[in-house]
Amino acid sequence: MTRFWVCVAGAGFFLAFLVLHSRFCASRLPLPLHFAFKTSWRAEEALYQLDVDWPKYSEYFTGATFCVAVDSLNGLVYVAQVKQKRESEMLRDQNCFLAQSRRSAETAGVNVSEIPLTSARLKPAFCRIFLVECAAKQRLYGHTIKKYSSFGDLVQVLGTPGKKGTGLNPLQFDNPAELYVEDTGDIYIVDGDGGLNNRLIKLSQGFMILWLHGENGTGPAKFSIPHSVTVDSDGRVWVADRGNKRIQVFDKDTGEWLGAWNNCFSEEGPSAVRLTPDGKYLIVAQLNLSRLLVVAAPPVGSIGDCSVISTVQLADQVLPHLLDISGKTGAIYVAEIGAKQVQKYVPVNSYFSSFGS
Secondary structure, three states: OHHHHHHHHHHHHHHHHHHHHHHHOHHHOOHHHHHHHHHHHOOOOOOEEEOOOOOOOHHHOOOEEEEEEEEOOOOEEEEEEEOOOOOEEEEEEEOOEEOOOHHHHHHHOOOHHHOOOEEEEEEHHHOEEEEEEOOOOOOOOOOEEEEEEOOOOEEEEEOEOOEOOOOEOOEOOOOEEEEEEOOOOOEEEEEOOOOOOOEEEEEOOOOOEEEEEEOEOOOOOOEOOEEEEEEOOOOEEEEEEOOOOEEEEEEOOOOOEEEEEOOOOOOOOOOEEEEOOOOOEEEEEEOOOOEEEEEEOOOOOOOOOOOEEEEEEOOOOOOEEEEEEOOOOOOEEEEEOOOOEEEEEEEOOOOOOOOOO
């Protein structure tokens, strides 16, 4: 019995010695041991914090906020929301002030009467706003993608308003969830929030189909409720495959399947995905968990496994639906469909030192 307690005391002394040594002489430790102590003892660092001063006029959030889009070039934030009477509008925010009247919202963003139940994606270089229109009770709306000028003039309609379909010529949609527009004008659409279609479509600036992946399933390049899409600077397309609880990755030029992340989403699939301005991290929203994940972006040529760097836990039942990130400041704007608001999270300067002011 005495020998046992001597061994316990010796082990405790040895561990205490290693901890003290790692604190004061860490650089002298072998690399594996040094890494183990650094990762085990350091608490998770907060990478984002809520901007409690934004927006200045939160009373203009009067309905379910489905999406948000950032025009970093002009310092604008567009918010799509649906009111209780199925009336939808786009609000514009400049220097943290929301549009203060119905008229200014129309001229700044899009015509209010044209947009029930929408998601949006801005293309500032072309002065266009692209709107993904989901199903609505009115037969005149839903299942379309609409292109507006920055003055709110309707420029183009893809799909048949109020009619879902699977056709490619002409294009038909069934509750398209989101789209992403590149600087070249190429458009990536995830069409599948309604269940009839589960597909990813790439269109040219002239709306010609460049490639397509579309089939319900769990295998590579198959989807179950594809809900968000973005493209990185290395030519990879990232798709939030919400129903399959994974993110799939494709080559933007050929559409080739590059891999998938499954290990980070065992509790719930991703509802939104965007990249930070430096391309080092992906910000992923999980709707029902009311949580944001900060995930390390893999190097070119290797998708690997998902590695969560940090999390941002939102309040219960706020339900982050879609999000966007400022290309200038790295601020995350989250459309919270449950809380009927958009919130802004700013990066902690000590961590994201490469972002602009």
